[in-house]
Amino acid sequence: MSILVKPESLRTSGRPRLTLANRQAMIGYLLVVPALFLLLGLVAYPFFFAISISFTDRLVGQPGAWVGLDNFRYLMNNPSFLKTIQNTIIMVVVSDILKLFIGLSLAMLLNQAVRGRGLMRAVIMLPWAMPGFVAFLVWKLLYMPIGGAFNQILTKTSIYPEIIDYLGQKSTALPAVIVATTWRGFPFWAISFLAALQGVPGELYEAAKVDGASSWQRFWDITLPSIRPVILIVTLMSSIWTANSFENIWIMTQGGPSDATMVFPVLAYFGMQTQRLGEAAAVSVAMIPALLILVFFVTWLIQEDD
Amino acid sequence: MSSSAFTVLRGKRTRRQVLGGVAGGAAAFSIGSMLPSTLLARKAPAVIQSGGPLTYWGGLIFSDAANQMLTDTINQWGSDNGVEVEVVMINQNETQQKVSAAVESGTMPSALDLGLGLAQLLSTTGELRDLGALYDKIGAAQGGWFESIDAAVSPDLLGGTRTGVPFGSGGNIIFRRLDVLEEAGITAAPTTWQEMSDFAIEAQQPGVYGLGLALSNVGDGNLQSSVLQSYGGRIADDEGKTCTIKSEETRAYLEWVTAAFEAGVFPPGATTWDGAGDNTAYLSGQAIFIANPGSVSIAAQTDDPELFEATGYSALPAGPVMTVAPIGPNIRSIPATTEDVDTASALIEFLSQPEFLGEYYKVAIYGPVLKAQETMEAFEIPVLSGQRELVLNGTAPAFPDVNNAAFADFGANFLVPKMVQRIVVDGRTIDEAMGEAQTQGDAIYAKYV
Numbered sequence: 001m002s003i004l005v006k007p008e009s010l011r012t013s014g015r016p017r018l019t020l021a022n023r024q025a026m027i028g029y030l031l032v033v034p035a036l037f038l039l040l041g042l043v044a045y046p047f048f049f050a051i052s053i054s055f056t057d058r059l060v061g062q063p064g065a066w067v068g069l070d071n072f073r074y075l076m077n078n079p080s081f082l083k084t085i086q087n088t089i090i091m092v093v094v095s096d097i098l099k100l101f102i103g104l105s106l107a108m109l110l111n112q113a114v115r116g117r118g119l120m121r122a123v124i125m126l127p128w129a130m131p132g133f134v135a136f137l138v139w140k141l142l143y144m145p146i147g148g149a150f151n152q153i154l155t156k157t158s159i160y161p162e163i164i165d166y167l168g169q170k171s172t173a174l175p176a177v178i179v180a181t182t183w184r185g186f187p188f189w190a191i192s193f194l195a196a197l198q199g200v201p202g203e204l205y206e207a208a209k210v211d212g213a214s215s216w217q218r219f220w221d222i223t224l225p226s227i228r229p230v231i232l233i234v235t236l237m238s239s240i241w242t243a244n245s246f247e248n249i250w251i252m253t254q255g256g257p258s259d260a261t262m263v264f265p266v267l268a269y270f271g272m273q274t275q276r277l278g279e280a281a282a283v284s285v286a287m288i289p290a291l292l293i294l295v296f297f298v299t300w301l302i303q304e305d306d
Numbered sequence: 307m308s309s310s311a312f313t314v315l316r317g318k319r320t321r322r323q324v325l326g327g328v329a330g331g332a333a334a335f336s337i338g339s340m341l342p343s344t345l346l347a348r349k350a351p352a353v354i355q356s357g358g359p360l361t362y363w364g365g366l367i368f369s370d371a372a373n374q375m376l377t378d379t380i381n382q383w384g385s386d387n388g389v390e391v392e393v394v395m396i397n398q399n400e401t402q403q404k405v406s407a408a409v410e411s412g413t414m415p416s417a418l419d420l421g422l423g424l425a426q427l428l429s430t431t432g433e434l435r436d437l438g439a440l441y442d443k444i445g446a447a448q449g450g451w452f453e454s455i456d457a458a459v460s461p462d463l464l465g466g467t468r469t470g471v472p473f474g475s476g477g478n479i480i481f482r483r484l485d486v487l488e489e490a491g492i493t494a495a496p497t498t499w500q501e502m503s504d505f506a507i508e509a510q511q512p513g514v515y516g517l518g519l520a521l522s523n524v525g526d527g528n529l530q531s532s533v534l535q536s537y538g539g540r541i542a543d544d545e546g547k548t549c550t551i552k553s554e555e556t557r558a559y560l561e562w563v564t565a566a567f568e569a570g571v572f573p574p575g576a577t578t579w580d581g582a583g584d585n586t587a588y589l590s591g592q593a594i595f596i597a598n599p600g601s602v603s604i605a606a607q608t609d610d611p612e613l614f615e616a617t618g619y620s621a622l623p624a625g626p627v628m629t630v631a632p633i634g635p636n637i638r639s640i641p642a643t644t645e646d647v648d649t650a651s652a653l654i655e656f657l658s659q660p661e662f663l664g665e666y667y668k669v670a671i672y673g674p675v676l677k678a679q680e681t682m683e684a685f686e687i688p689v690l691s692g693q694r695e696l697v698l699n700g701t702a703p704a705f706p707d708v709n710n711a712a713f714a715d716f717g718a719n720f721l722v723p724k725m726v727q728r729i730v731v732d733g734r735t736i737d738e739a740m741g742e743a744q745t746q747g748d749a750i751y752a753k754y755v
Contacts (some may be wrong), residue, residue, distance in 0.1 A: 061409040061431050077749055079742055145574030146513065146592055165574035170731050173578070254523040257577035258727035270523075273718035274711075275406055275427050 033082035053290075064278055071282035081286075083259040084267050088287070091178055091263065092242045096235055098182040103189025103234075108223075110190070111197045121194070128187035136251040139180035143167050143252070167253050173260040184199050185241070189234055196230035197223070229305055236298040240291060359390040360649055363404075365419035365636065366395040368601035372670035376657075379666075383656050389649060393528040399581060409433055420470065421633055421647035422458060422703055423714050429465035430711065435640045436467035440651050443660045445473060449677035452697050458635050463709055470637030471654050473663070474672025477633045477700055478597040478622060479692040485616040486514060486594050499533055502595060502623050503566040509594055516571030518593025520723070521563075521730070522579045527723035529597050532632055534559045535706060536625025536721055540642035541716055541747065546708025547755055549716070549747030551725075552740040558626065560729060560736045567730045575725050589613065597622065600671030603689040619692040621699070633700040635675060639690055673697045712754040721746055 018026070054071055058064025075081050110121055127135060142149045143166040154160040166176040204222050213221070222233075246265035249255060255262035255270075264287045271280030364376050377393045384391030391629030394415070396404055402424055408414045409428070420428070428434050438461070445451045455472050459538075464470070482495065490509035496502035506516020520526035531541065538555030541547055566572065573587050585602050587593040589610065596602065606614040622631040638654045640647055656662070660678060667674070667684035674680055685694040703709050721743050728739040 059431055060406045060429075061433050074753070078746065084475060147590070163574055167578045168575045168731075186683075251580075253578045254580065256523050256727060256731075258724065258731040260731070270719060272406065273402060274715045275402075276715075 008266045050281045051285055053278055054285040056278045057276070058278045058281075060275035062276060067278065071279050072286065074279065075282055075286060080255075080262050080267060081283075084262045084264055085290075087174060087261060088243055089290075090174065092239050095178050095182045095185065095242055096239055098178070099186045099189045099238060100231070100235070102182070102186045104193050106186070106190040107193035107197055110194055110218075121191075124190055125187045127184050130184075132184065132247045133251065136180060136248050139176075139183070140167070140252045143176055168257055170257060170260045173253055173257060177248060177252055177261050181242060181245065181306065182250065184248070185238060189238065192230055192234045193227060196227035201228040218274075229302055232298050232301050232305075236295065239294055242262045243287065243291060274285050324656065341453065355437045359392045360384065360417070360646065360653065361392045361394065361415035362653065363401075363415045363418035364393055364395045365398045365401065365421075367398065369604050369669050369671060369672055372666060375666055375669065379657070379662055380653065383653060384628060387652075389653075391653075400511070401411075412607050412643065414526060414643045416644045416646065417638060417640050417654060419473070420637055420639050422470075422637065423717075425459075425637055425639060426463055426709070427463075427640075427711070428641075429467070429469040430464065433642055434464075434469035435642055435644065435647060436469060437471055437640060437651070437654070438468040440655060441468045441471050444655060445676065448660065448679070451676055452674070454633050454697055454700055454702065455635050455675045457702050458633060459637060468534060470635075470639045472530065472635040472637050472675040473656060473658065474636045474667070474670060475633050475675055475693060475697045476599045476672060477631065477693065478532075478599055479696060480620045480622060481588060481596045481598055481602055481689075482618045482620065483509075483514075483616060484618045485595045485612075486511070495618065495654060496595075497622050498623045499536065499564060499625055503562065503569070503571060505568070506571040506594055510571060512591065514594060515573040515587070515592055516594050517566060518584045518587040518596035519576065520579045520583050521567075521572065521577045521726050522723060523720040524579065524581045526579070526582075526584055526597075527720055528717050530563070531717065531722045532622065532630040533563070533625065536628055536630040537562070538621075538625070538627035541704075541707045541713060541722075542751060544708070546710045546712065547615050547751060548752045549744060551721075551747050552744035555627065556740055557736055560726070560739065561724055564729050564736070567726075577731055600689045600693065604669075605672060619688050621692070621695060628706070629701070631696060631700040632703050632705065633673075633696055634703055636672065710754065712751045715750045715753070716747060719746065719750065721750075 028035045053064065055066060055068060056064035057067045057070070106124060110117055110124075114120075145151060145163050145168065148166075150166065151163050155163065164172065166172045200223065203228075205218055207217050208222060243263075244265055245263075246269065249261050249263050249266050250269070253261045255266040264283060268280045268283035271283055309596070361382055364373070364380070366373055373395055373543065375530070377395065380391055380393045383389070396418075398421065401418075405414070405418070405420075405424060405428070407467060414433075425434065439452075443460075445456075450456075450473070452475075454474060459468060459470055459472055461468050480495070484493075487493070487505065487509050490505075492505050492509055496505050503517060510516040519529060521530065534556060535541075539553055539559050539560035540550050540555070543550050573592055576583065579587075584593065584596040584598055585605065588596045588598070588602050589605055591613070603614065603617065605617075606617065622629065638657065640650045644650050658676075660682070663679065664682050664684060667682060667690065668687070671689075671693075673690065673696055674682065674685060675697070679685075680694065685691055704713050707713055725739045725743040728734045728742060
């Protein structure tokens with residue numbers, strides 16, 4: 001945009017007058033100010049406040065004193081902490097892969113002209129629309145060793161005659177939680193992908209067909225590249241949500257058995273039980289670097305696409 | 307503001323108006339109240355209110371009748387005395403979080419119900435007011451406090467002052483299925499933990515497990531600390547400053563619990579139970595023995611009368627070294643931020659009257675705290691009789707350990723049930739599990755030196 005500059009001789013004396021562009025820019029900044037304050041108040045302040053108190057021995061109701069890295073050292077020596085990092089990564093990666101697979105499959109199915117498509121689109125939203133508390137309580141009941149639906153089906157049909165303690169065994173607890181978490185989260189992926197698929201021009205597929213491209217080639221060379229930005233954004237958001245999810249673990253296992261399902265939010269919650277805010281904040285802060293790496297990586301991929 | 311003045315400044319009411327209001331309220335109360343007429347005959351203490359409404363956070367328990375009675379009584383007291391009250395019932399599992407948030411945001415209620423552990427944390431940081439005078443007044447009027455209760459709320463444990471007025475004692479007692487045990491020829495209550503697991507192995511049947519005790523990361527899981535202590539194990543030394551969990555006594559306890567687990571007496575899922583795990587197991591007929599304060603009895607009485615009739619109650623068994631049966635008084639406190647202390651104190655005093663508590667105890671799950679309460683009709687109910695026995699013969703919280711912040715931190719990290727999980731879930735050796743608990747315990751106790 002070019003800015004007109006008046007010759008020196010034509011300038012009026014006294015207060016300098018703003019150009020139209022500057023006035024518009026100023027109005028723009030003014031309009032942004034409320035949102036900026038909102039962001040500062042609701043996002044930036046709690047974020048930096050949490051970081052600051054993670055370096056103190058702050059208790060509830062007490063300001064606390066600077067203790068440097070003591071809280072982090074304490075955390076690093078906690079055997080539950082290393083298990084927490086491992087569990088969080090496994091849960092995020094595996095559930096994202098499952099949600100990607102299920103979400104994309106369903107989106108492609110619902111993008112076809114099949115009977116009852118409208119109803120199916122509404123039905124698949126149910127797990128996501130259901131309150132998390134209810135959803136995970138239902139899953140807990142399904143997994144119950146005695147009277148739980150899965151065990152009932154397996155034992156009554158003699159497929160597997162012995163009771164499986166899905167949430168009480170180390171080998172099955174995390175997979176069981178991941179399945180429930182995936183079930184709750186896949187509708188968001190499916191609907192997002194469906195919206196993206198509807199934006200892919202049909203002509204591309206017709207041209208590819210004419211050129212003799214197979215179904216797989218059309219999917220790989222047209223569909224995936226077209227919806228790649230949406231996949232990246234959905235992956236980013238879902239990863240953050242999953243890493244921060246509390247109710248799925250708390251309702252089903254409380255982080256047990258023997259830390260088999262311990263994740264950052266639950267560990268932070270245990271820190272809060274003794275009102276030691278500094279320690280609890282340190283757990284939350286310890287998760288930030290991993291999330292930042294993820295955010296920068298996905299942002300970089302999106303910018304590469306652009 | 308003087309507490310002797312009888313004029314309610316709010317709305318500039320005269321003494322006559324106040325008295326009229328009290329009389330009118332009492333009349334309305336007599337028509338609709340759940341409380342017995344004896345309570346109506348007792349005049350509520352005169353109160354004066356300043357500022358906004360008096361907010362009371364009551365502790366929600368498993369008895370709807372008890373929760374409703376507390377709410378109605380406080381509201382009625384407010385109505386009778388011209389005090390605007392707001393009662394909020396808080397799930398006791400969430401009190402810690404809500405109180406923490408309220409302290410940080412400066413929105414504590416005028417008065418509230420607390421467990422002893424949280425009261426200790428708040429007292430040591432000066433968040434609660436000294437209620438020593440009120441405590442003494444109520445005690446003197448009702449035969450004195452039980453020694454165990456008095457010791458549990460000692461100023462030594464509460465930051466130097468008496469910051470709470472106990473209103474009910476809680477603690478675990480053993481529930482047992484008389485019908486299932488009789489089928490195996492067992493009629494007596496177990497006197498030791500070993501005997502209890504032996505009975506459990508002998509009596510259990512397919513689908514009915516012997517020991518419905520939580521081994522998970524919830525408050526119920528910390529019962530295992532008491533079992534460990536009854537085997538002679540200690541969380542820390544006599545000074546309460548050095549963790550001493552790794553010991554031969556702890557090994558003996560771990561050998562007992564591991565053997566019981568391997569014998570299959572713990573129901574599947576006990577390592578991940580939530581706070582209602584034992585309730586669910588017992589009420590659905592899956593457990594022979596559980597340890598519970600009484601909520602299961604209330605549920606069984608209404609939902610499963612046959613189970614209720616087939617249930618026997620006894621004290622926590624002994625270990626090879628001693629019996630550890632902790633009592634846990636629940637108290638009413640006034641936060642330091644409360645301005646109208648006189649009004650809040652008047653409410654707490656009113657709620658300590660035997661006319662109210664006598665009826666409340668019948669539907670709640672608490673044992674007595676004052677000696678005059680010992681003969682109340684409520685404590686003829688078997689499960690509540692067990693609570694009374696606990697108050698008379700139980701042990702102080704944390705005993706034989708020192709009940710301090712480090713002990714509370716150790717418990718909040720569920721290190722004893724986790725130590726058991728390391729063995730029965732991860733398959734680690736007893737030495738490895740004890741070693742890890744010792745290392746974590748050292749780190750926790752080091753924070754408080």
